[in-house]
Amino acid sequence: MAVRVNIVMDxxxxxxxxxxxxxxxxxxxxVDVVDAKYSCEDQLSTDDIFNITDILFK
Incomplete structure (x- = not known):
């Protein structure tokens, strides 16, 4: 749970x-899955946070 909170805050x-x-x-x-979707200039939206959280914690 602590890792999830830290990642969402980040x-x-x-x-x-x-x-x-x-x-x-x-x-x-x-990492490869997420790297392929986002470039360094992109600001992540709320939907992106949920998508990444789903990937990380499946």
């Missing part, structure tokens, strides 16, 4: 690049 407060760096420090199997 998405809400930082850009996609910072978010991906945080994910890479925790998990490696889903």
């Amino acid at each position: 998405v809400a407060c930082n850009n996609a690049e910072n978010f991906m760096n945080n994910v890479k420090s925790r998990l490696t199997d889903v």
Whole structure:
């Protein structure tokens, strides 16, 4: 649960690049999936947060 809260906070407060760096420090199997969808300039929306959370915690 703590990891989920940290990741959601990171998405809400930082850009996609910072978010991906945080994910890479925790998990490696889903990084390619998320990397393919988001570029560093993209700001993540609420829907994106839910989509990424679903991918990470399936």
